[in-house]
Amino acid sequence: MKTEYSEFDNYRWIDCNRWSKANEVSALVEELVEGIPSRKTHGYRMSMKVLILDLYQSFLCDPEQYLAYSRDKGHYTDTGKKHPIIKNHMVTYDFLMGCIDHLWAKKLVENHPGGQFYDPESETFHSYVSRMRPTESLAVLIAKHNVRPDMISSFVEEDVLILRGEPVEDEYEYKGKIIKCEVKPALKIPSNTATRRMTKKVRLYNGLLERSLIDVDIECLTEEDRDALVAQLEGMDLPGVKRIVLKLSNKSVYRVFNNGSLEQGGRYYGGWWISAPGIVSAMM
Incomplete structure (x- = not known):
């Protein structure tokens, strides 16, 4: 890390x-x-x-x-x-x-x-x-x-539906060692009424997100929680110390389905707030 x-x-x-x-x-x-x-x-x-x-x-x-x-x-x-x-x-x-x-x-x-x-x-x-x-x-x-x-x-519309297959074993070499891992191969999304409807909804949603301001706001906290948060963040305002970096431009989302089925998974990924640390979620 x-x-x-x-x-x-x-x-x-x-x-x-x-x-x-x-x-x-x-x-x-x-x-x-x-x-x-x-x-x-x-x-x-x-x-x-x-x-x-x-x-x-x-x-x-x-x-x-x-x-x-x-x-x-x-x-x-x-x-x-x-x-x-x-x-x-x-x-x-x-x-x-x-x-x-x-x-x-x-x-x-x-x-x-x-x-x-x-x-x-x-x-x-x-x-x-x-x-x-x-x-x-x-x-x-x-x-x-x-x-x-x-x-x-x-210029082109990005894929917003991702279908992954069942996990398969794979291996790669890293620093002279063979590392084994499991990967979920990408599969082609079938073209039908259901997938076209889902695709349209996600793209409309991304259009709304692109036009919206999504940020963190410390003013939404209580005074007690705000003081505790400020105290926790003070230690990050020093040279050489790891900080929390939020890439606010990552606002487009996509849905991921698993095991080769559009009935499994479907969670949204991609938006910066989805993977934001818990300390940031308190300010949203």
Whole structure:
């Protein structure tokens, strides 16, 4: 378990499936791609739209939150339907990295490129991914173009129903040792009236969550409980001490069914409040 905390622990992975058809967003993108030395402006427009929308969404949820992203070209190969994460085929390595570096040069994002370092004590290599977050200057520019949260949508609709099979034994190698474990293989969701109805309900619910403010509020506690909570949290406000990091942008939920049956399970997962520590639940 990690015992030390740094500001970089407050992050989430970049979502390259953001999209918008709003004219205000398009106007913002046009201003942002000005000055990029390339004739392939269409590609930069597409990646800039994805990037700026996710930076904006992150800023709305938590201005101090970082977006983690990879600068490994292999992570952006064959984007589109077949890619496990990036379903927007218009997002490519060259265009996305070019947009990030362009915003970085204009001081519109705070960027910390990742890397690898060697630990002589353990004689091992460690790596960390790049992280970035928008600056106040970018927030001002977004406001100037009248971009609103309701203009953010998705390039493709994400799966909100997950069906897992019965547990099977698996093994993997870790630090020279063979580790045995049980995994539940992912199964294809059947397409029928019941699953389409469930999918529609969850997506409507996610739309409501995206438009809602979900936060913690110490003011809802009694004075006695508040004093006890403040005393408990005081010890976390010290350098090097592990803190509670809430990723308030994780608001989309999905349902998980087990043992190959839509009659077993069905619990909701994904929302930050679902896995929040008990001390946080007291403030909700």
